[in-house]
Amino acid sequence: MAYKMLVDIDRCIGCWTCAMGCKVGNHLEDDEYRVEVTTHGSGAGIDRPAGVYPDLRMWWQPVYLPSCTFCAERMKEGEPQFCVMDCPTQALAFGDAADPESGYSQARARVEARGARIWALDDAGSGTRAGVEYASAR
Template identity: 50%
Template sequence: MDEKTILVNLQRCTGCWTCSLACKVGNGLPDEKFWLTVRTEGSGEGIDRPAGVWPDLHMSWIPIWSKSCVRCGGRLAEGELPYCVNACPNGALSVGDAAAGECEALRQRGFRIFKLPAWENAADNVVYASKG
């Protein structure tokens, strides 16, 4: 992993969009522009609708960085975390050496480590960790 690679621990992500909003505000993006969005994985019938039938409902989220993401290169050069990583209230995001260490620890605990498929047209330097 290089210093700009972001690791997303999907077991910690709660779909709060704090990462996305921190990116938007920190980078001064206009209202209609997002470099990071959070997809709800549920029933597919709209935002934040769970899949399954009561009482067996389930839902999860996956942050997706666009290829426009600049990884807050200036912040990293100054020893600061990217806006998204710094703002995550659940510690679901890490970057650089911290991401590499956490990735290995999660792998040893049985987590699956993966990247999004090319058809997602997402940023390259993002890896995801999911339990099972």
């Protein structure tokens, strides 16, 4: 089984609920995160758009750190990951890539049908967890 997480960038609103759900659900220390949300905009700070009004651009990207376990204990019990369960926009989907009925496979088919580009970060060079893919039609 190859478990994967699919992040639909077009649905992510940068609320950090995935990171906070993980932190609280897994009883992490105040300074410990397994998911962080990166803002892509001007680079001048968090939630600062690029461009000039009225042509402003900004998007968010949940980044899974190597410490993420995909909530292995919850998986054993058949429970969803805290980040997936708490996402208010259903931007996250998890499951077995080989199972066409899994949340991951269904979400991947949905984003492919709308012509989204799918990519993964270079986990070896970026310090991120393997098994996470991103999708966007932008």
